[in-house]
Amino acid sequence: MHGAEAxxxxxxxxxxxxxxxxxxxxxxxxxxxxxxxxxxxxxxxVGPYGLGRMVPNYDWLSYVTITDQERLEPFAxxxxxxxxxxxxxxxxxxxxxxxxxxxxxxxxxxLLVIGSLLAAILSMMGQYWTGAMALGLALAFSSxxxxxxxxxxxxxxxxxxxxxxxxxxxxxxxxxxLLGALAPFAAEEGAVSLFETIWQGLLVVFVMMVAGxxxxxxxxxxxxxxxxxxxxxxxxxxxxxxxxLATAFVGLSPIVGALxxxxxxxxxxxxxEVEGIMEPFKGLAxxxxxxxxxxxxxxxxxxNNLWMILGAVVGVLTLKAVxxxxxxxxxxxxxxxxxxxxxxxxxxxxxxLIVLAAATNALxxxxxxxxxxxxxxxxxxxxxxLLALLGRYVARRVEPAPTLDEVNGDKHTPRVxxxxxxxxxxxxxxxxxxxxxxxxxxxxxxxxIEQARRDGYYAVFGNAMRSDSLDHLxxxxxxxxxxxxxxxxxxxxxxxxxxxSHPDLPIIARARDSFHAAELYRSGASTAVPETLESSLQLxxxxxxxxxxxxxxxxxxxxxxxxxxxxxxxxxxxxEHKPKLRTSTAKS
Numbered sequence: 001m002h003g004a005e006a007x008x009x010x011x012x013x014x015x016x017x018x019x020x021x022x023x024x025x026x027x028x029x030x031x032x033x034x035x036x037x038x039x040x041x042x043x044x045x046v047g048p049y050g051l052g053r054m055v056p057n058y059d060w061l062s063y064v065t066i067t068d069q070e071r072l073e074p075f076a077x078x079x080x081x082x083x084x085x086x087x088x089x090x091x092x093x094x095x096x097x098x099x100x101x102x103x104x105x106x107x108x109x110x111l112l113v114i115g116s117l118l119a120a121i122l123s124m125m126g127q128y129w130t131g132a133m134a135l136g137l138a139l140a141f142s143s144x145x146x147x148x149x150x151x152x153x154x155x156x157x158x159x160x161x162x163x164x165x166x167x168x169x170x171x172x173x174x175x176x177x178l179l180g181a182l183a184p185f186a187a188e189e190g191a192v193s194l195f196e197t198i199w200q201g202l203l204v205v206f207v208m209m210v211a212g213x214x215x216x217x218x219x220x221x222x223x224x225x226x227x228x229x230x231x232x233x234x235x236x237x238x239x240x241x242x243x244x245l246a247t248a249f250v251g252l253s254p255i256v257g258a259l260x261x262x263x264x265x266x267x268x269x270x271x272x273e274v275e276g277i278m279e280p281f282k283g284l285a286x287x288x289x290x291x292x293x294x295x296x297x298x299x300x301x302x303x304n305n306l307w308m309i310l311g312a313v314v315g316v317l318t319l320k321a322v323x324x325x326x327x328x329x330x331x332x333x334x335x336x337x338x339x340x341x342x343x344x345x346x347x348x349x350x351x352x353l354i355v356l357a358a359a360t361n362a363l364x365x366x367x368x369x370x371x372x373x374x375x376x377x378x379x380x381x382x383x384x385x386l387l388a389l390l391g392r393y394v395a396r397r398v399e400p401a402p403t404l405d406e407v408n409g410d411k412h413t414p415r416v417x418x419x420x421x422x423x424x425x426x427x428x429x430x431x432x433x434x435x436x437x438x439x440x441x442x443x444x445x446x447x448x449i450e451q452a453r454r455d456g457y458y459a460v461f462g463n464a465m466r467s468d469s470l471d472h473l474x475x476x477x478x479x480x481x482x483x484x485x486x487x488x489x490x491x492x493x494x495x496x497x498x499x500x501s502h503p504d505l506p507i508i509a510r511a512r513d514s515f516h517a518a519e520l521y522r523s524g525a526s527t528a529v530p531e532t533l534e535s536s537l538q539l540x541x542x543x544x545x546x547x548x549x550x551x552x553x554x555x556x557x558x559x560x561x562x563x564x565x566x567x568x569x570x571x572x573x574x575x576e577h578k579p580k581l582r583t584s585t586a587k588s
Contacts, residue, residue, distance in 0.1 A: 088262015
């Protein structure tokens with residue numbers, strides 16, 4: 001053999017995928033575009049409906065194309081398993097318990113209402129009712145693999161999306177068994193199999209949760225003692241693959257096992273290390289899945305049925321966005337959160353392809369119909385990042401962040417004013433909120449403020465350097481002003497301006513180092529906090545506690561040292577790093 005025939009197909013496909021990853025990720029990162037679109041486009045280009053179609057005429061194309069999509073499907077499934085495992089690492093059982101009302105309330109309503117409406121519409125268009133139900137449920141699913149990496153899990157949009165996606169993941173197996181029960185050749189067997197899967201699945205999940213709490217800390221402790229990254233990686237893969245196989249063995253989806261494995265490891269002290277060591281594999285495996293999605297898009301079929309496919313895509317996206325947004329509003333979500341979440345959750349899912357395959361095997365949907373909706377699903381997955389951008393844009397128009405004038409009525413309420421609302425400002429706002437101290441944050445970055453408002457912070461757009469800006473926020477009654485911006489000169493100027501107009505106002509300012517803090521003190525700051533100093537003090541505290549020094553004396557000494565440093569900065573403009581020597585009790 002010679003040429004492409006002499007090369008292992010798996011090795012050739014691996015070369016194409018790794019080459020695609022090496023090109024797509026840096027290229028799209030340079031233009032600040034999510035690589036999700038890039039991977040799907042690569043799949044479209046090198047797949048059997050792209051350049052792969054031309055391999056019989058140009059033999060050299062076989063080196064850079066993938067003509068057998070089925071060879072990649074196991075790797076794509078593994079990518080989804082790793083993704084759900086990573087999501088589990090970011091969660092905890094306590095957090096899932098807090099989301100239970102959203103998962104089984106909002107999640108159930110979203111799937112059932114959208115599935116029923118789509119089934120009714122398809123039935124009125126001539127689809128037999130069993131096939132319409134199968135298609136409606138399939139299209140009601142949204143993409144866990146794409147939505148959560150875009151939305152995250154800590155924002156209001158991310159929490160709403162997570163609750164709905166968790167319920168969808170739970171319902172994958174019941175939906176597939178329901179389709180089996182609706183099949184013309186398996187009316188009774190499907191119900192019996194579903195019951196067996198449910199009780200066996202619950203038993204396996206219970207055993208995993210009990211055994212995992214005792215065994216996983218010991219397993220990772222042993223791996224950590226060896227200080228071998230390879231062994232730590234092997235232990236991580238052992239856990240996720242073992243859990244996935246356990247749930248798959250009893251008929252549940254393997255992603256359920258992966259999610260539970262992630263949740264169990266999240267309860268241990270090793271979850272950060274596991275998350276970091278698994279991150280590269282998750283990204284590459286997810287890329288393989290996205291390439292398989294692109295490989296399923298046949299441009300010729302799309303062109304021949306262009307208007308029907310576009311109509312189906314627009315119809316499904318619109319219905320899902322509207323229903324999800326309305327349900328979120330009925331459950332008390334803000335207009336911006338409901339709008340952004342609805343649009344983001346509008347596209348179909350990778351699970352849609354699984355359910356469509358099950359419906360086709362059960363003879364509920366004709367192969368031609370299934371192929372049509374597979375193309376609709378692939379297009380929906382491709383444009384999911386664009387839907388995320390559209391959702392943010394529309395959310396800003398539906399509920400823009402308030403300006404200073406719009407909160408003018410609250411200026412008589414005494415509240416701390418936070419100037420600058422980046423990472424530091426958010427943390428300060430969280431601590432003030434925890435201790436029930438009213439605050440208002442102001443920043444000149446409109447995107448930052450809009451995101452903060454969607455995340456539940458009380459923040460407004462404005463330029464603090466303007467003479468009337470802080471007056472609108474009630475600076476005359478403010479207990480304190482906190483400056484968190486990292487612009488050296490701007491902070492110094494603002495401190496001077498505030499001290500000149502408000503001699504008695506407490507001004508707490510963030511400083512880069514002791515020299516910056518000295519300049520802020522000279523400008524009139526009540527307290528300047530150097531970041532380098534605080535990191536040193538925190539490190540000292542951690543060392544002393546680990547060495548067995550009681551917490552009380554440690555905290556007292558840290559406070560004493562901090563006061564000493566501040567006094568030195570005020571008087572000398574910098575720190576004196578000469579240690580204070582202990583006086584010996586022995587007489588010389």
